[in-house]
Amino acid sequence: MKxxxxxxxxxDDVLHDEQWSALRAATHTAGLRELTARKRIGQNAWPSAHHxxxxxxxxxxxxxxxxxxxxxxxxxxxxxxxxxxQWLVHTRPLPAAQLVTTADAxxxxxxRTSRPLGVVVATHPSDPTLVVVTQHSxxxxxxxxxxxxxxxxxxxxxxxxxGRKKLTFFDAEAKKRFMGELP
Amino acid sequence: MKPSSExxxxxYAPPAGTIRPAALAQTPDSALRALTSGLARGDETAFxxxxxxxxxxxxxxxxxxxxxxxxxxxxxLQETMIRLIRHAKPFDDEADFWNWxxxxxxxxxxxxxxxxxxxxxxxxxxxxxxxxxxxxxTDAEDxxxxxxxxxxxxxxxxxxxxxxxxxxxxxxxxxYAELAExxxxxxxxxxxxxxxxxxxxxxxxxxxxxx
Numbered sequence: 112m113k114x115x116x117x118x119x120x121x122x123d124d125v126l127h128d129e130q131w132s133a134l135r136a137a138t139h140t141a142g143l144r145e146l147t148a149r150k151r152i153g154q155n156a157w158p159s160a161h162h163x164x165x166x167x168x169x170x171x172x173x174x175x176x177x178x179x180x181x182x183x184x185x186x187x188x189x190x191x192x193x194x195x196x197q198w199l200v201h202t203r204p205l206p207a208a209q210l211v212t213t214a215d216a217x218x219x220x221x222x223r224t225s226r227p228l229g230v231v232v233a234t235h236p237s238d239p240t241l242v243v244v245t246q247h248s249x250x251x252x253x254x255x256x257x258x259x260x261x262x263x264x265x266x267x268x269x270x271x272x273x274g275r276k277k278l279t280f281f282d283a284e285a286k287k288r289f290m291g292e293l294p
Numbered sequence: 295m296k297p298s299s300e301x302x303x304x305x306y307a308p309p310a311g312t313i314r315p316a317a318l319a320q321t322p323d324s325a326l327r328a329l330t331s332g333l334a335r336g337d338e339t340a341f342x343x344x345x346x347x348x349x350x351x352x353x354x355x356x357x358x359x360x361x362x363x364x365x366x367x368x369x370x371l372q373e374t375m376i377r378l379i380r381h382a383k384p385f386d387d388e389a390d391f392w393n394w395x396x397x398x399x400x401x402x403x404x405x406x407x408x409x410x411x412x413x414x415x416x417x418x419x420x421x422x423x424x425x426x427x428x429x430x431x432t433d434a435e436d437x438x439x440x441x442x443x444x445x446x447x448x449x450x451x452x453x454x455x456x457x458x459x460x461x462x463x464x465x466x467x468x469x470y471a472e473l474a475e476x477x478x479x480x481x482x483x484x485x486x487x488x489x490x491x492x493x494x495x496x497x498x499x500x501x502x503x504x505x
Binding site (some may be wrong): 130138 | 336338341342345349350353354357364368371372375376378379380438441442445446460464465466467492493495496499
């Protein structure tokens, strides 16, 4: 038992050097500093009457400002949706000789739109309502602008669950022809 | 500073095996309650008392779980003291309090180790020792016991004369004068040799904990 106590005592003396003393002092100081800081926070946690009066105005104002910013962001995002005719970039006339459907991907539809479009892939020089639309381009069209027809069959634009617009055929055969599955 | 009457009434002392055996005393739950309540209130006297009593135990615990990385253990200890003040709450049971302290200390150590790794400092020591120690902390309920085991092993690694001197002083309980007379040197010289031996022992012990 005596040697066990001796080992305890030795362990104490081995550990208790200058570094130990410095660490002991540093941790004590750090603790006290934290205590003081927390007291200051504690005192400040109780606002004065002036603070409360100000807070009554500040909180609703801040909330209103946040709401305004959010609303502005929302409308700005909504306006940025591709309703504006941003798809004019591909405009070029179709070959005068014929309206050509290509077999290349992406699939191409020749559709007649309800009004002249600046078109997606190509327009017929003599009839601006006769246009070539790829499926990809169709995603950029407005519903009302593309109540159109393909090869005499009505087609339109549907919006899928993810908000993407897709060229949709109301007639299954027209769709198959569009996809190249029927002659 | 607001002195606590509770603290004055009951001075808290930790249980056996935590600090110097001479300071040991049976802990009444009420004293622990008073100490921890004082800490929760932000009482400086309570913190002084806590620091006085628990510093060694926490220090040893962190030394053990950090794998003998003294500097890292020191940083973690400081952080532990700060967290203790932030999150102190009353405890009635000694074991519960120690478990809570260990949890705080361990999390502080892990955070410090992460900070060290991020800053790239002491990278050698960290990759070799601290990372596993800080993340897979072994159960060091009584760090003093584990450290004593390392110490006893390292004692055997000292040169024979130094080992005899240390054993004579600490294990056989002989005085400086007796040891000095045996060797035909002054007691001051014995003190110096013992101090050197202790420094060597510390280095050996920390190395042993790392490995």
